[in-house]
Amino acid sequence: MSESATSEPSTGNPVIIQGGMGAGVSSWRLAQAVSRLGQLGVVSGTALDPILARRLQDGDPGGHMRRGLDAFPFPAMAERVWQQYYIAGGKAERTPYLSVPPLEKDIPRELAELCIVANFVEVFLARQGHANAVGINYLEKLQTAHLPCIYGAMLAGVGYVIMGAGIPLKIPGVLDSYVNHGPAEYPIHVHGSQEGDDVTMRFDPREYMERELGPLTRPKFLPIVSSNTLATTMLKKANGRVDGLVIETRTAGGHNAPPRGRPLFSEIGEPVYGERDAIDIAKLRELGMPFWLAGGYGNPEMLREALAQGAAGVQVGTAFEFANESGLRADYKRELLAKAIAGEARVFTDPLASPTGFPFKVAQLEGTCSDAEVVAERPRICDLSFLREPYRTAEGGLGYRCAAEPVTLFVAKGGKLEDTVGRKCICNGLLANIGYQQVRNGKREEVGLITAGDDLVTIARFLQLGRTEYSAVDVISQLLSGCEAPQVLEPCDDFCFA
Numbered sequence: 157m158s159e160s161a162t163s164e165p166s167t168g169n170p171v172i173i174q175g176g177m178g179a180g181v182s183s184w185r186l187a188q189a190v191s192r193l194g195q196l197g198v199v200s201g202t203a204l205d206p207i208l209a210r211r212l213q214d215g216d217p218g219g220h221m222r223r224g225l226d227a228f229p230f231p232a233m234a235e236r237v238w239q240q241y242y243i244a245g246g247k248a249e250r251t252p253y254l255s256v257p258p259l260e261k262d263i264p265r266e267l268a269e270l271c272i273v274a275n276f277v278e279v280f281l282a283r284q285g286h287a288n289a290v291g292i293n294y295l296e297k298l299q300t301a302h303l304p305c306i307y308g309a310m311l312a313g314v315g316y317v318i319m320g321a322g323i324p325l326k327i328p329g330v331l332d333s334y335v336n337h338g339p340a341e342y343p344i345h346v347h348g349s350q351e352g353d354d355v356t357m358r359f360d361p362r363e364y365m366e367r368e369l370g371p372l373t374r375p376k377f378l379p380i381v382s383s384n385t386l387a388t389t390m391l392k393k394a395n396g397r398v399d400g401l402v403i404e405t406r407t408a409g410g411h412n413a414p415p416r417g418r419p420l421f422s423e424i425g426e427p428v429y430g431e432r433d434a435i436d437i438a439k440l441r442e443l444g445m446p447f448w449l450a451g452g453y454g455n456p457e458m459l460r461e462a463l464a465q466g467a468a469g470v471q472v473g474t475a476f477e478f479a480n481e482s483g484l485r486a487d488y489k490r491e492l493l494a495k496a497i498a499g500e501a502r503v504f505t506d507p508l509a510s511p512t513g514f515p516f517k518v519a520q521l522e523g524t525c526s527d528a529e530v531v532a533e534r535p536r537i538c539d540l541s542f543l544r545e546p547y548r549t550a551e552g553g554l555g556y557r558c559a560a561e562p563v564t565l566f567v568a569k570g571g572k573l574e575d576t577v578g579r580k581c582i583c584n585g586l587l588a589n590i591g592y593q594q595v596r597n598g599k600r601e602e603v604g605l606i607t608a609g610d611d612l613v614t615i616a617r618f619l620q621l622g623r624t625e626y627s628a629v630d631v632i633s634q635l636l637s638g639c640e641a642p643q644v645l646e647p648c649d650d651f652c653f654a
């Protein structure tokens with residue numbers, strides 16, 4: 157295994173956390189660029205299994221995946237993944253990608269291997285060329301992925317595990333167990349489950365190891381929460397060490413916490429938040445934990461304010477989403493940046509789009525799934541299924557359903573008809589956002605469903621005079637321009653951007 161994968165990342169709290177952006181928007185390239193500049197780069201851990209599979213089917217341009225696979229400590233496993241998916245020169249443009257089966261409670265061995273390898277490769281690549289920490293972000297709701305994925309990320313020496321969209325009370329125990337390659341368990345939420353049902357996932361690294369390895373570094377663990385109550389619950393009830401908290405507010409890109417109390421909507425149908433949704437920063441400080449504020453903090457004034465309020469720093473997503481190094485497709489980046497420059501960028505907080513039921517921020521762009529006509533033309537196909545919900549079947553078994561799948565199927569599985577209204581296939585949209593859109597019948601292509609925070613309207617601020625694009629260094633320099641403390645490290649050569 158290469159030295160950079162085993163050596164300890166430098167620690168010390170970052171002032172800027174580049175927020176995890178799934179799927180593949182905060183790719184290894186973006187996280188590497190941010191960490192090289194002395195802040196915390198975070199790869200998205202969402203859906204890395206199909207992402208690796210699709211990169212390999214595209215012929216692994218630049219050979220980056222191969223470089224990651226060569227560093228993987230269990231070569232036979234890496235080779236199996238390569239053999240299964242790699243297509244020299246890439247698949248034909250109109251040929252669909254080979255599908256990767258969705259993850260379930262009892263993951264077949266070859267899928268678990270793909271998860272371990274894919275998470276390793278993403279973190280390994282993000283760690284190359286510098287000695288700073290790199291984090292990985294997971295969504296707690298995607299529970300069936302956690303156990304093999306986290307092990308893969310830890311094999312690559314991930315410095316932080318950051319987790320939102322749920323209450324990850326049982327993750328610290330998993331991290332502790334993996335330090336010595338010990339077995340781990342994770343209880344999954346099964347709709348309608350009854351006492352006595354087996355709802356626990358199990359994973360034993362030793363069943364996968366091809367040779368003995370030394371202990372792994374225990375990453376720091378930062379849950380993402382959106383209320384004081386959840387912050388306190390995490391600290392009181394987690395089954396191991398929590399190292400800090402990310403506090404995310406409703407202006408943040410991606411999924412948002414729903415408003416508390418009776419649902420209210422604005423004239424244009426966005427959820428309305430009230431006083432009960434406000435965060436009490438003084439109470440947060442009393443918890444005595446480092447914390448980072450997220451949601452609209454992508455500018456020097458807000459960073460200064462966060463530091464003045466006692467935060468260790470801020471977590472920023474949207475500003476980095478449109479930087480050159482992010483995984484978002486170049487055409488989407490260009491078009492949304494042009495809208496921001498023209499003062500025409502809009503983000504809609506859609507209360508229905510996400511099958512999770514959480515409000516989901518959607519950047520408005522013609523020809524993508526923000527457009528009702530585009531959505532109406534798309535057959536309800538559910539073949540990636542990251543957001544499926546496990547449920548107890550009438551026979552007492554385990555089934556999986558998604559409110560964005562074909563309506564009759566969802567209802568036949570016991571889902572409620574009203575829950576299907578307005579739901580969009582976020583999974584296919586997310587993969588299309590990063591250029592891995594599936595081809596249907598050799599003709600139609602899936603199109604993107606782009607999420608961005610309310611800060612989308614302000615991103616033109618990162619453009620230098622006369623430029624139409626910007627990089628991570630522009631974001632970090634501008635954010636830190638009002639701070640006394642840490643300065644931007646000089647970027648080193650672009651040694652691994654092919």
Ligand SMILES: Cc1cc2nc3c(=O)[nH]c(=O)nc-3n(C[C@H](O)[C@H](O)[C@H](O)COP(=O)(O)O)c2cc1C
Pocket residue numbers: 174175176177178179181200202293294295319320321380404407408409410411450451452453454471472473474475477607608609610611
């Ligand atoms: C494109 C995009 C995708 C995101 N995906 C995730 C995700 O997968 N997991 C997560 O915890 N947060 C996600 N977020 C939230 C960010 O990590 C971050 O907290 C947020 O963007 C901060 O607010 P800002 O967008 O105003 O800077 C996403 C944000 C964006 C813009």
